[in-house]
Amino acid sequence: MSTPQLVVHRDKELMAQAAAARLITKIVDAQASRGAASVVLTGGRNGNGLLAALAAAPARDAIDWSRLDLWWGDERFLPEGDPERNVTQAREVLLDSVPLDPERVHAMPASDGPYGSDVEAAAEAYAAELAKAAGPENHAPVPAFDVLMLGVGPDTHVASLFPEMPAVRETERTVVGVHGAPKPPPTRISLTLPAIRSAREVWLLAAGEDKAEAVAIALSGAGEIQAPAAGAYGRARTLWLLDTAAASQLPRSLYPPASP
Ligand SMILES: O=C1O[C@H](COP(=O)(O)O)[C@@H](O)[C@H](O)[C@H]1O
Numbered sequence: 001m002s003t004p005q006l007v008v009h010r011d012k013e014l015m016a017q018a019a020a021a022r023l024i025t026k027i028v029d030a031q032a033s034r035g036a037a038s039v040v041l042t043g044g045r046n047g048n049g050l051l052a053a054l055a056a057a058p059a060r061d062a063i064d065w066s067r068l069d070l071w072w073g074d075e076r077f078l079p080e081g082d083p084e085r086n087v088t089q090a091r092e093v094l095l096d097s098v099p100l101d102p103e104r105v106h107a108m109p110a111s112d113g114p115y116g117s118d119v120e121a122a123a124e125a126y127a128a129e130l131a132k133a134a135g136p137e138n139h140a141p142v143p144a145f146d147v148l149m150l151g152v153g154p155d156t157h158v159a160s161l162f163p164e165m166p167a168v169r170e171t172e173r174t175v176v177g178v179h180g181a182p183k184p185p186p187t188r189i190s191l192t193l194p195a196i197r198s199a200r201e202v203w204l205l206a207a208g209e210d211k212a213e214a215v216a217i218a219l220s221g222a223g224e225i226q227a228p229a230a231g232a233y234g235r236a237r238t239l240w241l242l243d244t245a246a247a248s249q250l251p252r253s254l255y256p257p258a259s260p
Pocket residue numbers: 042043044045046047073074075076086150151152153154158159160183
């Protein structure tokens with residue numbers, strides 16, 4: 001478990017640009033040292049903001065897009081192409097405009113796909129896809145993701161792990177079906193905390209005043225069942241990327257030294 005490090009940016013635009021720059025460097029470094037990079041994307045406003053900033057960054061051309069594996073931390077279980085699906089939004093903002101290898105874009109199944117409306121079967125299939133990509137040296141039946149990103153919800157949820165719900169209590173499986181999520185749509189697929197914790201680096205993204213309470217709760221010693229974001233950490237690094245509004249309820253003692 002790595003101790004959370006906080007970086008606080010002036011506003012959400014700067015946060016997205018700085019996070020995009022950080023991600024480009026991570027991917028380029030991973031490709032230089034291991035040949036390929038593997039990144040887990042998040043949905044939500046901050047995740048999409050980061051992808052939009054990445055799309056606009058000239059340095060995006062430093063990435064070898066054909067040697068990048070993309071996975072998702074969660075998905076809204078809706079028909080293929082539904083505008084509310086995280087993958088649809090990611091495609092629109094960035095993925096359709098870069099030369100990715102389609103074989104390396106590992107979208108979670110849709111509700112009109114091969115498993116129909118059976119979200120458990122869809123989750124199992126995604127777990128199997130992850131297990132197939134995992135090497136013997138990996139810490140769990142998932143690949144060693146270079147970076148796994150998570151948007152933090154105003155209720156402290158990350159991926160589709162909502163407070164007190166069965167998915168956040170899962171200790172064995174790497175992917176689960178989620179029923180009755182408090183945020184629409186109610187049916188979702190999510191990586192679990194054990195899968196999240198197998199990543200080298202976990203980056204939690206939160207911008208805006210509506211995230212301030214969640215950030216303060218998760219970083220002030222809350223339990224992961226009550227505050228799922230508190231249970232999200234990487235093996236080598238856990239980074240909270242915030243703007244001043246999202247950091248505004250943090251106790252001053254948690255603020256990094258160079259913060260605004
Ligand atoms: O529904 C979801 O919400 C969270 C947070 O989204 P935000 O818009 O409040 O930033 C997101 O991380 C997750 O991937 C998504 O499915």
